[in-house]
Amino acid sequence: MAAGLGTRLRPVTYEMPKPMxxxxxxxxxxxxxxxxxxxxxxxxxxxxxxxPDLIKGHFGDGSRLGVELSYSEEEELLGTxxxxxxxxxxxxxxxxVISADAVTDVDLAAMRDYHESHDGIATLATKxxxxxxxxxxxxxxxDGRVQGFxxxxxxxxxLSDLANCGxxxxxxxxxxxxxxxGETSKVAKPDDPPGFNDWATDVLPALLESDVPFYxxxxxxxxxxxxxxxxxxxSNLDAVCGEVDLDSAVPERFHGVRAGERTDVSGVxxxxxxxxxxxxxxxxxxxxxxxVVIGDGAKIGRGARIADSVLLPGVEVEPGAKLSGxxxxxxxxQPAG
Numbered sequence: 001m002a003a004g005l006g007t008r009l010r011p012v013t014y015e016m017p018k019p020m021x022x023x024x025x026x027x028x029x030x031x032x033x034x035x036x037x038x039x040x041x042x043x044x045x046x047x048x049x050x051x052p053d054l055i056k057g058h059f060g061d062g063s064r065l066g067v068e069l070s071y072s073e074e075e076e077l078l079g080t081x082x083x084x085x086x087x088x089x090x091x092x093x094x095x096x097v098i099s100a101d102a103v104t105d106v107d108l109a110a111m112r113d114y115h116e117s118h119d120g121i122a123t124l125a126t127k128x129x130x131x132x133x134x135x136x137x138x139x140x141x142x143d144g145r146v147q148g149f150x151x152x153x154x155x156x157x158x159l160s161d162l163a164n165c166g167x168x169x170x171x172x173x174x175x176x177x178x179x180x181x182g183e184t185s186k187v188a189k190p191d192d193p194p195g196f197n198d199w200a201t202d203v204l205p206a207l208l209e210s211d212v213p214f215y216x217x218x219x220x221x222x223x224x225x226x227x228x229x230x231x232x233x234x235s236n237l238d239a240v241c242g243e244v245d246l247d248s249a250v251p252e253r254f255h256g257v258r259a260g261e262r263t264d265v266s267g268v269x270x271x272x273x274x275x276x277x278x279x280x281x282x283x284x285x286x287x288x289x290x291x292v293v294i295g296d297g298a299k300i301g302r303g304a305r306i307a308d309s310v311l312l313p314g315v316e317v318e319p320g321a322k323l324s325g326x327x328x329x330x331x332x333x334q335p336a337g
Contacts, residue, residue, distance in 0.1 A: 001166075002029060002100035003049035003074050003083055008228045012312065012329050017051040019100035020058065021232060022312060024239045024248040025260070025277040025295055027058065028226065029100040030065065031246050036098070037066040039108035045070040045090045046100060047083035080166070081197035085178055097168040097199075099225065103235040105245040106167060106221040114217045115169035120145070121207065122174060122214035125167035127223050131155070135163035136200055144215045148208065149200065162216060165223050168199065177206040233327035236310040237291040240273045248275045260296065277313060 006018030013021070019029035029046075036044055044067045048055055052073055062069025072087040084097055094115070096108065106125060115123040124146065126138050132153050137160045139148040150159060178197050197203055207214055222244035226232045239246040250260045256272025259265055263280040269287040277296035285303040288294075292306055295313035300306070302319040309323045314330040317323065 001080060001083060002046040002055060003077060005050050016054055020054055022295060023103055023236055024246055024275050024293055026249060028103060032100050033065045033067055041096055042067045045072055045087050047072045047074055047087060049074045049077055079196040079198040081199045081203045082195060085175055088175055093172050095170055099166050102225045103244060104221060104223040106219050106223060111169060111217050118215050120214040121171050121212055123169040123217050125165040126162040126216045126218050127165055128161050129163045132158040132161055138162045138164050138216050140216045146214050146216055177203055229327050233310045236293045240275050240291040240293055
């Protein structure tokens with residue numbers, strides 16, 4: 001799923017789609033494709049809407065990452081489930097749905113094995129969370145069968161602490177429970193044009209109403225949907241610290257410090273862990289206290305101090321600036337309309 005607008009990540013997403021937002025200086029979708037390949041999911045289709053050419057131009061046919069990547073463009077957004085139904089002709093008897101804009105190292109092979117072990121039409125990846133007010137939670141029975149949902153419940157009223165990670169395994173029969181376009185109760189026929197459908201508000205509740213079994217697969221893996229700028233900062237720094245298994249794809253210069261091509265760190269005072277992009281320029285007297293990520297082409301002014309921060313590509317830091325606990329992007333103009 002790669003079609004969303006990423007409104008909570010503005011202004012970053014004024015000039016790029018959310019799947020292209022960098023995590024340790026690589027598009028988050030690139031990490032997802034590597035995860036898919038690692039667990040044996042090599043035939044992939046991505047639905048696109050916002051800046052589709054940026055995604056297609058970067059990933060092409062996916063061969064560089066070991067997958068066969070196709071695309072399904074949406075002129076108008078069809079929802080988290082509608083976009084999948086729009087690509088139904090590509091999908092087989094069972095398939096995985098995962099967001100291209102989440103940071104995770106979930107064991108997808110284990111999830112597939114669990115899905116194949118039960119009689120349900122669907123399997124939802126879930127993770128225990130402390131603050132249920134930030135998530136949609138899944139209520140299950142002792143056998144893991146899903147019995148209901150709560151949307152961001154107050155902890156005192158929460159019937160579960162299992163957050164829905166938005167990662168699903170489905171059998172093709174799931175398409176029998178989609179709503180027809182413009183309807184609130186009428187089920188779509190196979191030849192109906194794809195309409196707007198959402199997993200959480202349309203399709204999964206329809207399964208409950210029809211008493212169709214589907215199950216929760218609990219994971220303790222890292223998962224963050226980078227829904228806002230602070231979560232983007234946190235995911236980057238968690239990756240630098242090794243809390244999530246992501247590859248920065250740049251060599252280690254010395255212990256805990258990775259730097260891309262044309263980045264000279266010889267005159268920089270650095271406390272690891274740090275990931276630096278390609279072509280980063282440092283003036284004299286700069287100090288970096290990790291965890292820190294600095295994007296490609298950034299320019300760091302004389303005497304600047306940077307700690308616990310993420311600087312996205314192209315950022316220019318003024319001389320003497322002090323940044324701590326920040327995420328910084330270069331200025332962008334809001335697109336017209």
